[in-house]
Amino acid sequence: MRHDEQVSTPKTTPRTRYHHGDLRNAMTDSAVELARAGGPDAVVLREVARRVGVSATAAYRHFSDAEALLYEVKGHALESLARSIGAAVAAVPADGDPGDVAVAQLRAAADAYIEFAVNNAGLFMTAFCLTKVPGQQFEGVPFTEAAAFQALGGLLDRIVETGRMPAERRPGAEIAAWSVVHGHALLLVGGPLERHLSEEEQAYARERTLDMAIRGLIAAD
Amino acid sequence: MRHDEQVSTPKTTPRTRYHHGDLRNAMTDSAVELARAGGPDAVVLREVARRVGVSATAAYRHFSDAEALLYEVKGHALESLARSIGAAVAAVPADGDPGDVAVAQLRAAADAYIEFAVNNAGLFMTAFCLTKVPGQQFEGVPFTEAAAFQALGGLLDRIVETGRMPAERRPGAEIAAWSVVHGHALLLVGGPLERHLSEEEQAYARERTLDMAIRGLIAAD
DNA sequence: GGTCATTGTTAACGGTGTCAACATGAGGCA
DNA sequence: TGCCTCATGTTGACACCGTTAACAATGACC
Incomplete structure (x- = not known):
């Protein structure tokens, strides 16, 4: 399910480098936490981006859709x-x-x-x-x-x-x-x-x- | 479930009178149709208001909430x-x-x-x-x-x-x-x-x- | 016939998903 | 080493949503 495991980045700390390095997995993980706490309606793209410390539109480099993210979760x-x-x-x-x-x-x-x-x-x-x-x-x-x-x-x-x-x-x-x-x-x-x-x-x-x-x-x- | 049946108004034609006369029931009916066609996510307050030919905020005279409308449906x-x-x-x-x-x-x-x-x-x-x-x-x-x-x-x-x-x-x-x-x-x-x-x-x-x-x-x- | 609560209206705010255009920087090739 | 390129981020904007506040029309009641 994870995409490529080799690169790893601290998930919570506001990153320093411009490129995240493992954004797709980080967003998925964060989305899973949201889903765990609040069900499918709680996994909202902008909130996930916020938590990972990235702009909302960055998600579109890794997911075609907000629904694609939910599908991953x-x-x-x-x-x-x-x-x-x-x-x-x-x-x-x-x-x-x-x-x-x-x-x-x-x-x-x-x-x-x-x-x-x-x-x-x-x-x-x-x-x-x-x-x-x-x-x-x-x-x-x-x-x-x-x-x-x-x-x-x-x-x-x-x-x-x-x-x-x-x-x-x-x-x-x-x-x-x-x-x-x-x-x-x-x-x-x-x-x-x-x-x-x-x-x-x-x-x-x-x-x-x-x-x-x-x-x-x-x-x- | 209906509120009061005595007054009745054509549901689809753009109304002429300022007051609808039976807005609550009209919105409920319209919302039911949306739900029938598309499930709970399809019943969106603004769309219901649009179909009934009324401003979105008019709904708040009859329903405390968008969720209250869904609850009715x-x-x-x-x-x-x-x-x-x-x-x-x-x-x-x-x-x-x-x-x-x-x-x-x-x-x-x-x-x-x-x-x-x-x-x-x-x-x-x-x-x-x-x-x-x-x-x-x-x-x-x-x-x-x-x-x-x-x-x-x-x-x-x-x-x-x-x-x-x-x-x-x-x-x-x-x-x-x-x-x-x-x-x-x-x-x-x-x-x-x-x-x-x-x-x-x-x-x-x-x-x-x-x-x-x-x-x-x-x-x- | 005047008063006033009821039931509509418009304008505006914050939130969402999404697109277009631009910025950054990492990796390959000279 | 230095440049080019392309993947990956960013900002700004748009449309849509729910919701509130302030205002307008109406009709019912004295």
Whole structure:
């Protein structure tokens, strides 16, 4: 995601040299911080330039658009989410019945998804805000080919392999599983349930929701 | 939602009288149209004023804020969604096994939710965009007390009453069910799946997702 | 018929994204 | 070494946005 790592410059101190040396990365980093704190609407080009200590129009040497900058941030946010989920899955003990392990991994992934959204609301909302891709007309790579989506598919495959889920139920299961966690996350953060549930209610609701989802995937008809 | 219905004025023709006579409703209507076509970001105060044929600052006689106008539109969008769902539920034939009817009604509601989102993307996104409530600090009425949410609860209650769902599974079921449809809708409209699924794929994914949800609610463990 | 609150208006401010024109300086080539 | 060039910054300007303050028209009520 970063462009070229070799050159590095202190990010905060007002620079002395005319050329920044690493402006693109500096702006991206600063924009990510803004997004983390305030969501997609908070990443405003002029503010980013101000923070990096550069004129607003300098951004146009590195980003075609203000939206291109936001798109970059979006990528970072999605990466960050994927890392959190990956770590959670990896932390599941792999001993015991393979079916149990596979199901536990799926549940850990789902839990991590929602946890990330709650703990990093700004980044999460940025990860899923609408953005036109700079070059292309819409999303360049179909999202169904993204790494995170493929990983989810892998988890579901293992559940089928271990006999916990009928194979004929497999197609479309990624989207079904993703729908639940995505919807639950968005109800809690930036949605109608925001600030309406106590800590306990929130934990309870999440558990109930994931129970339903897992049961829906693996239970007999 | 409308303020007072008695006075009515042609909405599009450039008015002749100094006072509009029904400006608040006219602006709301115009804003709804903008939201329908372009989502929440498309409802911009100056454009609304322009369309109604009035100066931008006239809006401040009727709305405290640009956000207050958007909030009004949000209300309309939520009402519209609720009406669509209500109609779909009412259209389910009520004869046959009560359990079957109750489950069919829930499924119809879920389907209508997603259908509304797909067919009215702009309105749907506006219905769930973040807005500060004009007067209060955050959402005034807890959303869990909104009519639509209560109606969903009623559907789930009937499923329990007819013995299709264990009573101990009832608490939290609204949020679980809502999470699925909300997430699925948002993946399809304004989300990562937008424009990546064909008509058939979309219908298939929706069916699979709702299968999972219903099974998760009513299947035996 | 005069008074006055209501509901419009214009002018202006600060903020935003963006473009055009100009300035700087780092790197390659003589 | 010195120059040229081009990538990378800068300033200035424009249009658009939300919002406020000050002013004007209207219509309702005594």
